[in-house]
Amino acid sequence: MKIKFILPALTEAQGQFWRPIKYSLFPPLGLATLAGYLKSSDEAVIQDEHVERLDLNDCPDLVAIQVYVTSAYRAYEIADHYRRKGITVILGGLHVTALPNEALQHADSIVLGPAEEIWSEVLYDFRHNILKKRYFSNVRTLKGLPPVRRDLIKRKYYFVPNSLVISRGCPHSCDFCYKTSFFRGGKSFYTYTTDQALSEIDTLKGKHLFFLDDNIFGNPGLAFSLFSGMKGMGRVWQGAATVTSLQNRKLLQIAAESGLKSLFIGFETLKQEGLVRHNKQHNRTDEYEKVIKILHDYGIMINASFVFGLDQDDPSVFKAAAEWAAEQGIETVTFHILTPYPGTPLYKRFEKQKRILHKDWDLYDTRHAVFRHPVMSSETIETGYRNAYRDFYKWTSILKSAGEKEKILSACRHIAYTGGWKKIESVWGILIKLKKLNLAIPPLERVLRGDESGKT
Numbered sequence: 001m002k003i004k005f006i007l008p009a010l011t012e013a014q015g016q017f018w019r020p021i022k023y024s025l026f027p028p029l030g031l032a033t034l035a036g037y038l039k040s041s042d043e044a045v046i047q048d049e050h051v052e053r054l055d056l057n058d059c060p061d062l063v064a065i066q067v068y069v070t071s072a073y074r075a076y077e078i079a080d081h082y083r084r085k086g087i088t089v090i091l092g093g094l095h096v097t098a099l100p101n102e103a104l105q106h107a108d109s110i111v112l113g114p115a116e117e118i119w120s121e122v123l124y125d126f127r128h129n130i131l132k133k134r135y136f137s138n139v140r141t142l143k144g145l146p147p148v149r150r151d152l153i154k155r156k157y158y159f160v161p162n163s164l165v166i167s168r169g170c171p172h173s174c175d176f177c178y179k180t181s182f183f184r185g186g187k188s189f190y191t192y193t194t195d196q197a198l199s200e201i202d203t204l205k206g207k208h209l210f211f212l213d214d215n216i217f218g219n220p221g222l223a224f225s226l227f228s229g230m231k232g233m234g235r236v237w238q239g240a241a242t243v244t245s246l247q248n249r250k251l252l253q254i255a256a257e258s259g260l261k262s263l264f265i266g267f268e269t270l271k272q273e274g275l276v277r278h279n280k281q282h283n284r285t286d287e288y289e290k291v292i293k294i295l296h297d298y299g300i301m302i303n304a305s306f307v308f309g310l311d312q313d314d315p316s317v318f319k320a321a322a323e324w325a326a327e328q329g330i331e332t333v334t335f336h337i338l339t340p341y342p343g344t345p346l347y348k349r350f351e352k353q354k355r356i357l358h359k360d361w362d363l364y365d366t367r368h369a370v371f372r373h374p375v376m377s378s379e380t381i382e383t384g385y386r387n388a389y390r391d392f393y394k395w396t397s398i399l400k401s402a403g404e405k406e407k408i409l410s411a412c413r414h415i416a417y418t419g420g421w422k423k424i425e426s427v428w429g430i431l432i433k434l435k436k437l438n439l440a441i442p443p444l445e446r447v448l449r450g451d452e453s454g455k456t
Helices: 029-035 069-084 094-098 100-104 116-127 194-202 220-230 249-258 272-277 285-297 317-327 345-352 378-393 395-402 408-422 425-433 437-449
Strands: 002-007 043-048 062-066 088-092 109-112 134-136 167-169 189-191 208-211 236-241 260-268 301-308 332-337
Touching (some): 029 062, 062 069, 069 088, 069 094, 088 094, 194 220, 260 437, 301 317, 301 408, 317 378
Parallel strands (some): 088 109
């Protein structure tokens, strides 16, 4: 059997906001995971439209496409193309789970929710010509998961080929998150065992790792045993965590000792009321500065996430967030416009309140205001969002933020990391075109290591 896995390009990976490096970071691990269920006699290929031109002239036996909200229209276009050729198409992913009836118009079959536990059944049914229209699994476990087919990943196309995911879901339930719909009917947070995680890490070449888990600290027991097992490996790694999870100083220390150098943290807003409103009360704004200082003391850099457009927001929030992040010495920020993704509690609430402006999924990219705000126009929100990025990443702000560091070496590391991420687009473009992103990995590792004399 010949099977083709496709990750269509997101709409935001085009147009005026197009940053090639941002969409050349991580390979499609979800598809590589499903490929692990194939027989040794099967032929498989994975194509990621963010980093390569799709070959649509081929004739595989089966095409499997992963669909996000802003890749939906492109995914449907690709699916329709193959179905016209008489090729079976299966769609799955976040958007398919949220809007199954829409997806079924463009597929022979759809998979709802996490696909790992049901994928072997899907393949069996396809081979025996009894493919069902819908598949859904409420059995949630990662035990017995076959090895990820990293041999199908074109490593040279990615800046972070050593990415991995050792858990599914998140312990929390923020109302703007897909979790509620995607994991309905079963566990919404489950993990590898420590041995599984360490075994996968052992297969990865090089020193740099990136955990793509929503919260690598989400299961403290697993996290502690994993970080303990990673000590002495000489790895440098990045991941994501919540403000609450970082209150565990013992766990944070062992993470630092294992090579943690950077964390993505969803601060979201500086207003506690906004957090409570969106069921993110596990964040406490009065703990932000303390957590930032602790992380910086350990030599751990921060990518802070903020969401604009909460009901409590007014036009002052954009400048306030950018200035606060710079004053805290935060290395990088990611700004978003609140987006009511279909299937989420937020979407249902806004739809009931008749606040959804349209259902053009291409614009559900966290860069456009697709809902009616109580006090701000869509134009005000979108302009403020762009200005926040401009203000935080101008050189004066970068230098000011770096100046908050107590050590000169830490300040230099800050400038190199932030500047490298946002100020050398032409260099990234050249490396991507030459398929030489691997040349940038050693410098990244050196910058991440930075001042290793912090508390460990």
